[in-house]
Amino acid sequence: MAAIQHRLQILRQRTRDLPFPRVFQDRSNPLETLSSPEMFQRYRFRPHSILLLVNILFPYLERATGRSCPLPPLLSVLVSLHFLATGAHYIVVGDVHGISASSVCRAIKTTVAILSGVARKKIQFxxxxxxxxxxxxxxxxxxxxxxxxxxxxxxxxxxxxxxxxxxxxxxxxxxxxxxxxxxxxxxxxxxxxxxxxxxxxxxxxxxxxxxxxxxxxxxxxxxxxxxxxxxxxxxxxxxxxxxxxxxxxxxxxxxxxxxxxxxxxxxxxxxxxxxxxxxxxxxxxxxxxxxxxxxxxxxxxxxxxxxxxxxxxxxxxxxxxxxxxxxxxxxxxxxxxxxxxxxx
Incomplete structure (x- = not known):
């Protein structure tokens, strides 16, 4: 019995030591699959406005992360707009866009920090x-x-x-x-x-x-x-x-x-x-x-x-x-x- 338990312990240790495989999901582009009214319903903006937002945020988002495979600026903007338009939990927003909840959190944190800084300069009489x-x-x-x-x-x-x-x-x-x-x-x-x-x-x-x-x-x-x-x-x-x-x-x-x-x-x-x-x-x-x-x-x-x-x-x-x-x-x-x- 002791030998069996020892063997099971070794197997469990080996299983923990195995690297977790990194999965790259195939993400669709809502701008290509949804109509303009559908985009407005889900993101509160139409495609031309979303692209303008991406152009505003692109210089900041490019420098905001040091990760090897960061989210594309368009996806970061869409994730953030979807959260603001629904108030859903991060895991729900991530399931819609094919990314993890932690990636959603980082995208929203970065985008909101940039836009709030822009707001302090743009909102005026x-x-x-x-x-x-x-x-x-x-x-x-x-x-x-x-x-x-x-x-x-x-x-x-x-x-x-x-x-x-x-x-x-x-x-x-x-x-x-x-x-x-x-x-x-x-x-x-x-x-x-x-x-x-x-x-x-x-x-x-x-x-x-x-x-x-x-x-x-x-x-x-x-x-x-x-x-x-x-x-x-x-x-x-x-x-x-x-x-x-x-x-x-x-x-x-x-x-x-x-x-x-x-x-x-x-x-x-x-x-x-x-x-x-x-x-x-x-x-x-x-x-x-x-x-x-x-x-x-x-x-x-x-x-x-x-x-x-x-x-x-x-x-x-x-x-x-x-x-x-x-x-x-x-x-x-x-x-x-x-x-x-x-x-x-």
Whole structure:
């Protein structure tokens, strides 16, 4: 019996020492097998836009890996877009494209890191602010508006560090995302670094955008909901109207500000990973959110428009927080004068 056990142990040792064979799978090219509508349904972009993305990423992807047989840039882009468009697990994305889950993880990590860096340079306010103001004015007659600001929560898994800071008022872990958009659903500014417990007003107050508006770098003002403090550069609705002019002011503000809610709806429908939740650490989550923001604008530039504008973000502020942040200063007086001047 001892001899048999010794023999089995030797066989098991030899089996472990055998090299695991490396398998090179035959991967198909979705651009050759799928039609343009099918590509858009699966990857949220049509073939010509995907090829433009590959051209943008190719110089970076070529230097990003030192592996002997790296994934082709096209496959890295397709894998990353498929993940953003579905929010599926890496092993599911890998089975679709004929690669391992670890390769999917590396491809997404590299692509998202590159695109988030591009997003920090590309996402900015338009230079033709007069045209932006005219577009907003044509919606509901609200003058001198250069953008709409609002926040939304992106669900994440509980992080390993500072876990309690990421619990928002609704009781789940999230990152609080702040965006500013124009009248054409284009994202002009993104702040994505704060945990879910931080209020929208604080995020805006400590942003570089707020500092620029205070210093008069941009001529105009933003429209926000009643969760923000009313300032000369950030106008909010009246909680209790006292005149017809204030009621018309509120109606015009709500009709104009609905665009930022539609923008969030389009963004989350186009990239459902933002709706289902992200299963990575907060730093990577921020990179993914930035990447989705850049791709949203990239799709608008190239005509790949996600036309389901019926999605609204319903993340509204708590009503018992309004009076804590409202400050009876120049902002409230400026709002009264504007309402009386333009909406009387």
């Amino acid at each position: 338009r230079r033709d602010l007069d045209a932006v103001k005219a577009e907003f004015f044509s919606i509901a007659g609200f003058p001198n508006v250069i953008g709409l600001v609002d926040g939304t929560h992106i669900r994440i898994n509980a992080p390993h560090q500072y876990e309690e800071d990421y619990v928002n008022r609704k009781g789940y872990h999230s990152i609080n995302l702040q965006m500013v958009c124009d009248a054409g659903f284009r994202i002009q500014n993104v702040v994505v670094k704060w945990p879910g417990s931080v209020h929208d007003a604080r995020i805006f107050r400590q942003s570089s955008l707020c500092l620029d508006l205070e210093n008069g770098v941009m001529d105009g003002y933003l429209l926000g909901d009643s969760g923000y403090a009313c300032r000369r550069y950030l106008l909010t609705p009246y909680l209790n109207t006292r005149s017809q002019a204030q009621e018309r002011y509120n109606r015009a503000l709500v009709k104009t500000r609905v665009i930022i809610e539609q923008t969030y709806g389009v963004l989350k429908r186009r990239f459902p990973c933002l709706s289902y939740g992200l299963r990575v650490q907060p730093q990577r989550c921020c990179q993914i959110i930035l990447t989705c923001s850049f791709l949203h604008n990239f799709g608008l530039d190239n005509g790949d428009i996600f036309d389901r504008l019926d999605g609204f973000d319903v993340d509204q502020p708590d009503h018992d927080f309004h009076f804590q942040i409202q400050n009876p200063g120049n902002g409230l007086l400026f709002r009264d004068v504007l309402a009386q001047t333009f909406f009387s």
